Amino acid sequence: MSYVVMARKWRPLTFEEVVAQSHVTVTLQNAVRAGRTAHAYLFSGPRGSGKTTTARILAKALNCDQGPTPAPCNRCRACESINRGTSPDVLEIDAASNRGIDEIRSLREKVILGVSKQSGHKVYIIDEVHMLTPEAFNALLKTLEEPPAHVIFILATTERHRVPATILSRCQHFFFRRISSQDIAGQLARIAQQEGIEIPEEALFLIARRADGAMRDAQSLLDQVVAFAGMSVTAEAVREALGVLDQDLFFRATDAVLAKNRTAGLNLIEELIGQGGDVGEFARGLLEHLRNLLVCKIQGGDTGLDLSEADRLRCRTHAEPFPEQDLQRMIQIVSDLERDIGDVIQPRLHLEIALLKLIAMEPVVSIDDLLDRLDRLEERLRGRLAAPESVPAPSRPSPALPEPSNRPHAQADESPANQPPASAEPSSRVPPARGEENASARASTPSPVPPASSGPVSLEIVRQKWDEIVGRVKAESISLGAHLDHGTPRAVADETLRVGFPARAAFSASHIRRKKREFEDIAARVLGTRLRVECILEGSDAESQPSQNPGEEQEAEQETKTEVAPSVQTVLQIFDGEILRR
Numbered sequence: 001m002s003y004v005v006m007a008r009k010w011r012p013l014t015f016e017e018v019v020a021q022s023h024v025t026v027t028l029q030n031a032v033r034a035g036r037t038a039h040a041y042l043f044s045g046p047r048g049s050g051k052t053t054t055a056r057i058l059a060k061a062l063n064c065d066q067g068p069t070p071a072p073c074n075r076c077r078a079c080e081s082i083n084r085g086t087s088p089d090v091l092e093i094d095a096a097s098n099r100g101i102d103e104i105r106s107l108r109e110k111v112i113l114g115v116s117k118q119s120g121h122k123v124y125i126i127d128e129v130h131m132l133t134p135e136a137f138n139a140l141l142k143t144l145e146e147p148p149a150h151v152i153f154i155l156a157t158t159e160r161h162r163v164p165a166t167i168l169s170r171c172q173h174f175f176f177r178r179i180s181s182q183d184i185a186g187q188l189a190r191i192a193q194q195e196g197i198e199i200p201e202e203a204l205f206l207i208a209r210r211a212d213g214a215m216r217d218a219q220s221l222l223d224q225v226v227a228f229a230g231m232s233v234t235a236e237a238v239r240e241a242l243g244v245l246d247q248d249l250f251f252r253a254t255d256a257v258l259a260k261n262r263t264a265g266l267n268l269i270e271e272l273i274g275q276g277g278d279v280g281e282f283a284r285g286l287l288e289h290l291r292n293l294l295v296c297k298i299q300g301g302d303t304g305l306d307l308s309e310a311d312r313l314r315c316r317t318h319a320e321p322f323p324e325q326d327l328q329r330m331i332q333i334v335s336d337l338e339r340d341i342g343d344v345i346q347p348r349l350h351l352e353i354a355l356l357k358l359i360a361m362e363p364v365v366s367i368d369d370l371l372d373r374l375d376r377l378e379e380r381l382r383g384r385l386a387a388p389e390s391v392p393a394p395s396r397p398s399p400a401l402p403e404p405s406n407r408p409h410a411q412a413d414e415s416p417a418n419q420p421p422a423s424a425e426p427s428s429r430v431p432p433a434r435g436e437e438n439a440s441a442r443a444s445t446p447s448p449v450p451p452a453s454s455g456p457v458s459l460e461i462v463r464q465k466w467d468e469i470v471g472r473v474k475a476e477s478i479s480l481g482a483h484l485d486h487g488t489p490r491a492v493a494d495e496t497l498r499v500g501f502p503a504r505a506a507f508s509a510s511h512i513r514r515k516k517r518e519f520e521d522i523a524a525r526v527l528g529t530r531l532r533v534e535c536i537l538e539g540s541d542a543e544s545q546p547s548q549n550p551g552e553e554q555e556a557e558q559e560t561k562t563e564v565a566p567s568v569q570t571v572l573q574i575f576d577g578e579i580l581r582r
């Protein structure tokens with residue numbers, strides 16, 4: 001008795017047995033059932049995805065003694081001869097080795113001949129059809145243009161883009177999917193069970209991943225592994241037989257990165273080389289491992305991973321401590337390594353450098369995180385400074401805290417959600433939301449609010465309470481208070497308090513502008529009414545100063561902001577800095 005290799009023995013014989021291509025097989029079955037089969041099909045998809053197998057099943061479906069039937073019997077003479085590859089009605093041509101015009105011409109001559117069976121079909125399966133020469137394609141095209149009623153062409157290709165459009169347009173096109181490792185492992189498990197082979201899931205996945213989407217390759221590899229290890233196969237045996245690196249190596253590599261343990265990293269490479277492992281293979285594996293971690297990080301790893309259940313869970317927990325951005329940076333480093341590793345003289349050295357680079361990598365800290373930390377720090381400091389004074393002022397509820405005004409994007413005075421704190425005055429004094437207010441101010445329409453001089457807060461009152469205001473400000477923010485020392489209240493009108501700064505204190509003025517909301521909050525608590533604050537520069541040198549018109553002033557401020565790169569702007573704001581020289 002001769003041994004039949006698994007790929008042949010377990011070749012699907014019915015549409016149902018074709019793995020992972022039901023979108024094709026169901027459609028074909030429906031077409032056969034309805035008697036609406038086309039004259040030419042194009043099956044495209046990666047190698048080993050079941051194109052030729054499906055073509056043969058379709059041939060049986062049409063020529064079976066029970067047929068045409070969506071479920072060929074596989075027992076009648078027609079079915080059996082097709083399964084054996086001896087049917088005179090099914091011709092398989094490998095275009096890779098028969099790519100010339102002569103072959104296609106002789107094919108055309110054969111097409112004219114009838115079929116061996118009445119009502120039967122002649123089925124031509126042309127594999128790797130993209131390999132045909134242009135002349136051969138032309139000859140094929142003529143045949144496709146006027147095919148005899150009993151002839152069906154099934155063209156198969158892994159490279160659809162190399163098939164001329166004139167051919168494509170005459171075919172019904174089916175896309176075969178790459179078979180996932182999950183599906184391949186599942187099919188291998190069924191085969192192993194029926195063959196009486198003992199093999200754990202981990203080992204099946206090792207084979208499936210190595211087969212890279214090709215079922216036929218996976219079955220050949222299973223053959224190879226069984227030849228090596230016998231009927232009881234372990235994952236270890238698969239690794240040894242196929243030269244697959246232990247997944248554990250990659251987990252240990254990322255462990256070393258996480259622990260910043262350079263010794264562990266170098267030992268790992270030592271071990272890899274000692275076992276005769278290939279550096280390029282390791283780089284590829286590590287890249288895939290990092291990609292798996294990233295997928296876990298982004299979508300939890302329920303889909304998109306070619307891993308066994310155990311490895312999937314392991315990846316998920318392993319990915320946890322890595323920030324997404326760090327994984328992306330690591331992938332960049334390893335993918336550079338993987339790209340270059342084939343060309344370098346000392347691949348081991350390059351691997352070591354890359355791994356040490358990963359280990360030395362500082363974790364990414366986003367600007368937002370930094371700013372948040374800074375905000376928290378500031379709040380804590382503020383609390384500590386304010387506590388001993390026991391100020392009778394109501395402790396501010398946290399939602400009324402100013403929008404962190406040092407954010408690069410959020411201009412404090414543009415957030416309408418930030419309501420003024422509860423005022424002692426009747427609600428008519430509460431200014432409208434900021435956005436509207438600004439709009440009306442720009443349109444310079446007469447304000448509906450009575451002038452402030454006739455209202456409860458006049459310049460006089462502000463002057464009287466100025467020291468108290470400055471004191472409160474200092475209690476909450478020393479730097480803000482220090483800058484405010486340079487200011488003098490100059491006017492109150494239209495619910496706006498204008499604070500004058502001497503030209504030499506331009507920097508203080510701009511600082512107050514940036515922290516305006518904070519200042520306004522404190523002033524509102526002292527005065528019992530909320531006033532908008534505008535900082536005005538006073539004194540000579542008008543050209544070098546920002547305009548005193550508040551609207552222009554604001555625009556000028558914005559302009560200087562946009563001139564400076566956002567990152568620089570952020571640094572400036574965090575450290576209360578200014579640019580000395582550009």
Ligand SMILES: [Zn+2]
Binds near residue numbers: 063072076078
């Ligand atoms: Zn049959």
